[in-house]
Amino acid sequence: MKPLNVVYWSRVGFGAVAALVCVLLIDVEKVANPLISGMSVGILVYLVTYYILKWRFMIKVEKPSKVFTMGIGAYFLTWIVAWVLFYTLVLSLS
Numbered sequence: 001m002k003p004l005n006v007v008y009w010s011r012v013g014f015g016a017v018a019a020l021v022c023v024l025l026i027d028v029e030k031v032a033n034p035l036i037s038g039m040s041v042g043i044l045v046y047l048v049t050y051y052i053l054k055w056r057f058m059i060k061v062e063k064p065s066k067v068f069t070m071g072i073g074a075y076f077l078t079w080i081v082a083w084v085l086f087y088t089l090v091l092s093l094s
Contacts, residue, residue, distance in 0.1 A: 003060040004070050007053050011071030015078030018045035022079075023086040042079050046072075 022038045031037050054067045061067060 003057045004066060007057055007061075007067060008071040008074060010053060011049070011075040012078050014045060014049045015042075015075040016082045018042050018075075018079050019082035019086055021045065022083050023090055038083060042076070042083075046075055 018041060022041050025041065026034050026037050050068055054064070057067055058064055
């Protein structure tokens with residue numbers, strides 16, 4: 001696989017992991033604004049994974065800025081959809 005394809009699919013996977021972290025860490029009934037807290041976690045995970053992917057693929061891509069922008073939409077779309085699905089699953093089980 002090409003390096004940018006790996007970055008893209010890594011972002012999709014990290015989006016699902018970030019959603020799972022949001023569900024496990026944020027108690028919706030106790031937090032004043034769970035959306036802001038969830039967005040903070042999602043952005044924080046994105047930034048952490050950016051530095052990991054940048055370190056791993058910096059010399060393998062033509063433009064280093066592509067590591068930041070590749071898969072950003074897929075990450076946030078996966079994150080929000082997975083967060084809703086995981087949260088619904090947790091509510092239905094409790």
